Amino acid sequence: MAWYVARRVMQLIPVFLGATLLIYSLVFLLPGDPIQALGGERGVPPAVADQLRAQYNLDKPFIVQYLLYLQGLFSFDLGVSFSGREISEIIASAFPTTFQLAIMALVIETVLGVGVGLIAGLRKGGIFDATFLIVSLLVIAVPIFVIGFVFQFLFGVQLGWFPPTVGSDVSFYTLMLPAIVLGSVSFAYVMRLTRTTVAENLGADYVRTATAKGLSRRRVVSVHVLRNSMIPVVTFLGVDLGALMGGAVVTEGIFNVPGIGNALYTAIKAQDSPAVVSIVTVLVIVFLIANLLVDLLYAVLDPRIRYA
Amino acid sequence: MKIKRFTGLTAAIAVGALTLTACSSSSDDEATTEESTGASTGIVSVNGSEPQNPLVPANTNETGGGLLLDQLFSGLVYYDADGAAHNEVAESIESDDQQNWTITLKEGWTFSDGSPVTASSFVEAWNWGALLSNATLSSYFFEPIEGFSYDEESELKGQGLEVVDDQTFTVKLKQPEADFPLRLGYSAFYPLPESFFDDPEAFGEAPVGNGPYVLDEWTHDAEATFSPNEEYAGERTAQNGGVNVKFYQTQEAAYNDLLAGQLDIITAVPDSAFETYESDLGDRAVNQPAAIFQSFTIPEELEGFTGEEGDLRRAAISKAIDRDTITDAIFSGTRTPASDFTSPVIDGWSDSVPGAEVTQYDEAEAQDLWAQANEIAEWPEDRTFTIGYNADGGHQAWVDATTNSIKNVLGIQAEGNAYPAFAEFREDITNRSIDGAFRTGWQADYPALGNFLGPIYKTGAGSNDGDYSNADFDALLDEAASAPSVEDSNALYQQAQEILFQDLPAIPLWYSNVTGGSADTVEGVEFGWNSVPLLYEVTKN
Numbered sequence: 001m002a003w004y005v006a007r008r009v010m011q012l013i014p015v016f017l018g019a020t021l022l023i024y025s026l027v028f029l030l031p032g033d034p035i036q037a038l039g040g041e042r043g044v045p046p047a048v049a050d051q052l053r054a055q056y057n058l059d060k061p062f063i064v065q066y067l068l069y070l071q072g073l074f075s076f077d078l079g080v081s082f083s084g085r086e087i088s089e090i091i092a093s094a095f096p097t098t099f100q101l102a103i104m105a106l107v108i109e110t111v112l113g114v115g116v117g118l119i120a121g122l123r124k125g126g127i128f129d130a131t132f133l134i135v136s137l138l139v140i141a142v143p144i145f146v147i148g149f150v151f152q153f154l155f156g157v158q159l160g161w162f163p164p165t166v167g168s169d170v171s172f173y174t175l176m177l178p179a180i181v182l183g184s185v186s187f188a189y190v191m192r193l194t195r196t197t198v199a200e201n202l203g204a205d206y207v208r209t210a211t212a213k214g215l216s217r218r219r220v221v222s223v224h225v226l227r228n229s230m231i232p233v234v235t236f237l238g239v240d241l242g243a244l245m246g247g248a249v250v251t252e253g254i255f256n257v258p259g260i261g262n263a264l265y266t267a268i269k270a271q272d273s274p275a276v277v278s279i280v281t282v283l284v285i286v287f288l289i290a291n292l293l294v295d296l297l298y299a300v301l302d303p304r305i306r307y308a
Numbered sequence: 309m310k311i312k313r314f315t316g317l318t319a320a321i322a323v324g325a326l327t328l329t330a331c332s333s334s335s336d337d338e339a340t341t342e343e344s345t346g347a348s349t350g351i352v353s354v355n356g357s358e359p360q361n362p363l364v365p366a367n368t369n370e371t372g373g374g375l376l377l378d379q380l381f382s383g384l385v386y387y388d389a390d391g392a393a394h395n396e397v398a399e400s401i402e403s404d405d406q407q408n409w410t411i412t413l414k415e416g417w418t419f420s421d422g423s424p425v426t427a428s429s430f431v432e433a434w435n436w437g438a439l440l441s442n443a444t445l446s447s448y449f450f451e452p453i454e455g456f457s458y459d460e461e462s463e464l465k466g467q468g469l470e471v472v473d474d475q476t477f478t479v480k481l482k483q484p485e486a487d488f489p490l491r492l493g494y495s496a497f498y499p500l501p502e503s504f505f506d507d508p509e510a511f512g513e514a515p516v517g518n519g520p521y522v523l524d525e526w527t528h529d530a531e532a533t534f535s536p537n538e539e540y541a542g543e544r545t546a547q548n549g550g551v552n553v554k555f556y557q558t559q560e561a562a563y564n565d566l567l568a569g570q571l572d573i574i575t576a577v578p579d580s581a582f583e584t585y586e587s588d589l590g591d592r593a594v595n596q597p598a599a600i601f602q603s604f605t606i607p608e609e610l611e612g613f614t615g616e617e618g619d620l621r622r623a624a625i626s627k628a629i630d631r632d633t634i635t636d637a638i639f640s641g642t643r644t645p646a647s648d649f650t651s652p653v654i655d656g657w658s659d660s661v662p663g664a665e666v667t668q669y670d671e672a673e674a675q676d677l678w679a680q681a682n683e684i685a686e687w688p689e690d691r692t693f694t695i696g697y698n699a700d701g702g703h704q705a706w707v708d709a710t711t712n713s714i715k716n717v718l719g720i721q722a723e724g725n726a727y728p729a730f731a732e733f734r735e736d737i738t739n740r741s742i743d744g745a746f747r748t749g750w751q752a753d754y755p756a757l758g759n760f761l762g763p764i765y766k767t768g769a770g771s772n773d774g775d776y777s778n779a780d781f782d783a784l785l786d787e788a789a790s791a792p793s794v795e796d797s798n799a800l801y802q803q804a805q806e807i808l809f810q811d812l813p814a815i816p817l818w819y820s821n822v823t824g825g826s827a828d829t830v831e832g833v834e835f836g837w838n839s840v841p842l843l844y845e846v847t848k849n
Contacts, residue, residue: 038360038369044445045447045448046458047458048440048443048444048447051441051443052443082360083359083360083361083362084512085528090528093528093529094529149560152561156568157564157567163565163568163570164567164568164570165562165564167531167554167555168527253558254558255561256555258528258555262529262557
């Protein structure tokens with residue numbers, strides 16, 4: 001087990017290097033001159049532009065720029081963004097907000113998705129099942145920014161149940177509306193995954209055996225059906241945590257959440273390579289760790305799986 | 309890490325009561341704040357955006373940082389809502405030849421850290437901003453001052469700037485500039501306290517100014533809060549208990565906050581709300597011209613647009629554009645049809661410069677002018693008149709409407725010429741490889757008529773993309789620059805515009821408006837010439 005985890009952590013290193021190189025080169029290849037863009041439509045005088053290029057190492061060849069970035073990285077210095085702030089500081093202030101938002105979305109989608117999916121699976125073909133089949137179809141079909149704007153206007157502006165934006169006031173309450181929107185699409189997937197596997201497992205041999213042994217329906221469903229149905233759902237949720245953090249760009253924009261998505265958006269707009277790469281790399285690492293946790297969870301859910 | 313992650317659950321739970329909290333906390337300070345007539349104690353909230361640079365005046369060239377700096381600093385002059393400049397820190401700004409200026413400061417001004425505002429505060433600040441090694445984004449503002457250079461390290465001190473005594477300094481320009489005093493309210497010209505030069509980086513995070521407000525806290529990516537500056541010695545005394553600038557990524561989010569009562573003032577209405585904001589906000593909606601002029605340029609050497617034939621065709625095209633209908637239909641009235649080459653918010657603007665009638669839609673006359681031109685040289689049947697634009701900037705609708713208007717009136721083929729991205733469009737203009745006419749726009753740096761004319765239409769000027777050249781026009785601009793007063797120079801600028809109306813190097817289209825609004829929690833919201841609300845005069849209880 002320990003060896004398995006160590007090996008997986010070691011695998012992070014090549015992924016990390018590959019991801020940074022790839023992202024760095026993509027930002028480098030973007031058309032347009034980031035320094036001229038600092039001056040808006042008027043541009044920046046050539047002498048000033050040269051000075052700034054030298055300051056941000058933009059006058060050096062691509063590979064030198066990248067190696068300088070890596071060098072800084074290994075001395076725990078992510079560099080300075082175009083706005084003059086330390087990139088590590090930007091990440092440190094934005095990351096907890098996004099993490100809180102993603103975890104809230106994950107909890108919402110898991111609790112609701114598994115709950116609704118279980119009932120729908122147990123009463124396959126019923127009215128409840130049909131209703132939520134339509135709801136999930138709708139949620140999947142409508143783009144997330146439409147859901148975002150509609151919820152913001154309805155619950156934020158018209159009804160006033162939640163503040164329409166988050167801004168400086170980051171709390172459980174203010175993040176609730178964006179978390180619901182962020183988790184809505186995944187809720188639909190979790191619900192349908194749960195429903196299908198529950199319905200399938202209900203007819204499995206071991207369920208019949210358990211029922212034949214005289215176990216209560218409650219115990220059969222909660223211990224045998226649900227636990228076995230969780231394997232695909234857990235896989236999905238693990239992947240989803242990464243997607244939620246990265247995909248928060250849209251939701252964070254709509255609800256003005258000062259999180260990693262906003263920081264990333266700002267950095268991409270400014271073609272601020274060190275900032276983009278650092279932020280995305282953090283996201284990649286979160287994604288990899290979440291996947292590792294999912295793999296370890298398999299062993300808990302399915303005793304047949306053993307890691308060595 | 310300044311982000312307050314647990315800003316108190318009370319605030320979170322009672323977000324609807326944000327204004328109440330603000331009132332109660334400021335009424336506690338009421339006893340300590342000095343009494344001024346009509347002053348209120350509420351904290352006014354306004355939308356803004358995270359500054360793109362540290363808060364150093366010479367290095368701030370975008371609205372996010374500009375809004376914050378304008379609350380913190382007082383320059384030699386300030387601009388009122390009409391764009392007129394009034395002396396603020398300056399007692400007088402005088403010159404006999406419009407080239408050598410003597411600037412005297414008022415007594416009694418201090419920075420909020422207690423240090424006095426002296427002539428050196430200005431001279432050292434400008435000198436720092438002009439230094440090439442500091443690579444400031446607004447350094448071009450110091451270009452007209454003697455000693456400025458892009459080739460070697462600029463040295464304004466001793467050449468263009470000279471400290472006479474604590475209250476007096478002199479400025480020597482490279483050439484006469486009558487509107488020099490009008491520029492001095494721009495943030496690049498703000499004074500800096502001595503503490504800045506010890507540690508510019510620390511200053512950029514926590515600036516110390518001499519303006520109507522002091523910065524209490526700047527929470528990155530979230531908000532900046534200000535309270536009235538007790539040391540402030542000018543006329544723009546804060547009429548409220550403070551200002552809270554909330555940073556937004558999108559205008560939609562800010563607009564929804566305004567509707568939900570979470571925000572007092574919005575400085576820009578999102579495009580998506582153009583149709584509805586006037587009914588949403590009623591008489592609290594703001595829609596007035598801004599210092600932004602839109603046009604399209606017909607290059608001087610474009611075939612068929614040279615000489616007398618060209619003058620006729622240019623006038624015909626200008627008269628063939630139905631500006632009123634287009635600004636209504638395409639922009640829901642958020643643009644004002646142009647009647648000159650400057651902007652109505654500029655002091656000295658006039659809608660009746662002789663020749664301005666060429667901007668009036670007149671179908672019959674347009675056709676007549678076009679026919680006259682055809683007598684000089686026939687317009688080829690298969691030729692298409694094009695207007696180039698960048699498709700990433702929301703220009704397609706008006707370009708299509710404008711070319712349709714030309715097509716319908718003159719009976720020629722006309723259409724837009726779309727470039728996918730601004731960078732490509734700009735490159736073709738710079739290389740003069742663009743075919744046909746192209747859209748052009750100009751936003752003023754300071755409220756002066758000359759700023760709309762010199763940089764764009766003077767022979768060889770930096771933004772003269774159509775290569776317009778007229779000796780009489782150039783002579784009038786030079787004369788205006790060395791005129792004894794701003795009024796005299798404005799008269800000369802209007803004469804220069806008469807020439808432009810004849811030559812029409814660009815076809816005036818419309819002025820962009822500032823669209824904004826306020827909630828009923830605040831009173832006295834007025835937008836300045838640069839589309840920014842004058843926050844010090846807003847009252848809130």
